[in-house]
Amino acid sequence: MKVSFIRPSLSSIFKPILFQTLPNRPVNFSKISSPPTSLKPQTPLFLKPANYRATLSDLKKWQLWAKNLATSVGTKFLDSDNGPDSALLLRELGWLIQDAVLEGPTSLSSENNPSEVVVSLRACLVDLYLLWKQRIEERRPFQYLVGCEHWRDLVLSVEEGILIPRPETELIVDFVSDVVKENEVLREGLWADLGTGSGAIAIGIGRILGSCGRAIATDLSPIAVSVASYNVQRYSLQDKVQVKQGSWFEPLKEDEGKFAGIVSNPPYIPSEDIGGLQAEVGKHEPKLALDGGATGMNDLLHLCNGIASMLRPGGFFAFETNGEKQSKFLVDYMENESKGSFFDVKVASDFAGIKRFVTGYRAT
Ligand SMILES: C[S@@+](CC[C@H](N)C(=O)[O-])C[C@H]1O[C@@H](n2cnc3c(N)ncnc32)[C@H](O)[C@@H]1O
Numbered sequence: 151m152k153v154s155f156i157r158p159s160l161s162s163i164f165k166p167i168l169f170q171t172l173p174n175r176p177v178n179f180s181k182i183s184s185p186p187t188s189l190k191p192q193t194p195l196f197l198k199p200a201n202y203r204a205t206l207s208d209l210k211k212w213q214l215w216a217k218n219l220a221t222s223v224g225t226k227f228l229d230s231d232n233g234p235d236s237a238l239l240l241r242e243l244g245w246l247i248q249d250a251v252l253e254g255p256t257s258l259s260s261e262n263n264p265s266e267v268v269v270s271l272r273a274c275l276v277d278l279y280l281l282w283k284q285r286i287e288e289r290r291p292f293q294y295l296v297g298c299e300h301w302r303d304l305v306l307s308v309e310e311g312i313l314i315p316r317p318e319t320e321l322i323v324d325f326v327s328d329v330v331k332e333n334e335v336l337r338e339g340l341w342a343d344l345g346t347g348s349g350a351i352a353i354g355i356g357r358i359l360g361s362c363g364r365a366i367a368t369d370l371s372p373i374a375v376s377v378a379s380y381n382v383q384r385y386s387l388q389d390k391v392q393v394k395q396g397s398w399f400e401p402l403k404e405d406e407g408k409f410a411g412i413v414s415n416p417p418y419i420p421s422e423d424i425g426g427l428q429a430e431v432g433k434h435e436p437k438l439a440l441d442g443g444a445t446g447m448n449d450l451l452h453l454c455n456g457i458a459s460m461l462r463p464g465g466f467f468a469f470e471t472n473g474e475k476q477s478k479f480l481v482d483y484m485e486n487e488s489k490g491s492f493f494d495v496k497v498a499s500d501f502a503g504i505k506r507f508v509t510g511y512r513a514t
Pocket residue numbers: 313314315316319344345346347348349350351368369370371374396397398415416417418438439440
């Protein structure tokens with residue numbers, strides 16, 4: 151698993167969030183759901199108030215120091231574990247400046263005397279030194295530094311304890327979009343995203359369902375429940391997406407057999423491979439989100455075994471896997487072990503052509 155380094159232009163952060171009006175909504179989640187946690191999610195850097203000041207010359211000193219540190223990496227991380235090279239780190243430095251400096255990067259090229267120009271910052275200069283040191287020396291993921299990740303048209307809050315959503319996972323929302331476009335029953339039905347992490351998939355789905363459609367996002371991790379709830383709130387989807395804590399199907403029991411669709415990107419990395427992951431992932435992202443047991447299939451098999459009874463007839467499912475071997479195994483497993491329970495079970499590839507997903511429908 152590799153940390154995503156794609157970051158769209160800043161303007162997408164400010165894109166107006168689509169609000170949906172919800173006539174005929176059967177249940178008002180905001181009244182019934184409050185996440186069972188007192189954890190307070192962190193505010194992403196770009197949303198923090200610019201309470202700090204620094205002279206332009208001090209900021210430039212920091213920038214030069216940070217550039218030198220990034221340049222000194224060369225291809226060392228790339229060669230050791232496929233980590234970021236200097237070019238990528240320098241791009242990240244630019245994004246950090248965009249998020250941290252209120253006036254934007256243009257102030258860094260001001261023609262006025264830099265020791266007289268004062269810039270407003272969202273983090274103090276001492277913290278910016280500390281953050282960049284953590285990025286290079288501890289390999290702390292960039293997304294944890296700035297507290298957010300750009301994913302589809304969303305900017306999601308992330309922090310330690312939450313898996314940083316990956317670009318390939320965006321396709322799960324595309325699958326759901328394709329399925330609901332043609333099918334009103336599924337569009338207006340109840341969906342679930344199991345192991346929601348930041349809430350990425352559930353929020354993506356919540357924005358494409360019909361006016362009566364709704365989604366439940368679950369996770370075992372209290373930090374994930376807290377951050378997913380915060381992201382749901384940031385996108386004003388509290389009435390559409392309910393976040394629940396618990397293990398896999400357990401929080402869905404009261405809606406057994408009613409789901410129009412269930413999707414999941416569960417932990418799927420074989421335990422013995424965790425040690426060989428890129429340091430940003432292996433050292434910093436939560437094991438609970440990565441480790442799928444000896445073959446990586448523990449959670450995927452649990453999900454396959456339980457999904458038929460949770461879905462309504464004709465209901466859709468999509469699982470993300472580690473790639474070809476796991477996907478092929480799952481398709482065979484679902485066709486042979488649960489004969490007649492599913493139809494149209496197939497493998498779908500990700501952007502890199504890796505056979506990443508298994509999708510299908512509950513038999514009618
Ligand atoms: C690979 S991450 C996916 C996160 C998010 N859906 C995404 O795609 O970015 C797997 C998620 O499953 C959660 N998880 C692990 N074991 C679980 C369990 N027994 N029940 C529910 N969620 C679990 C982890 O906390 C983590 O958030």
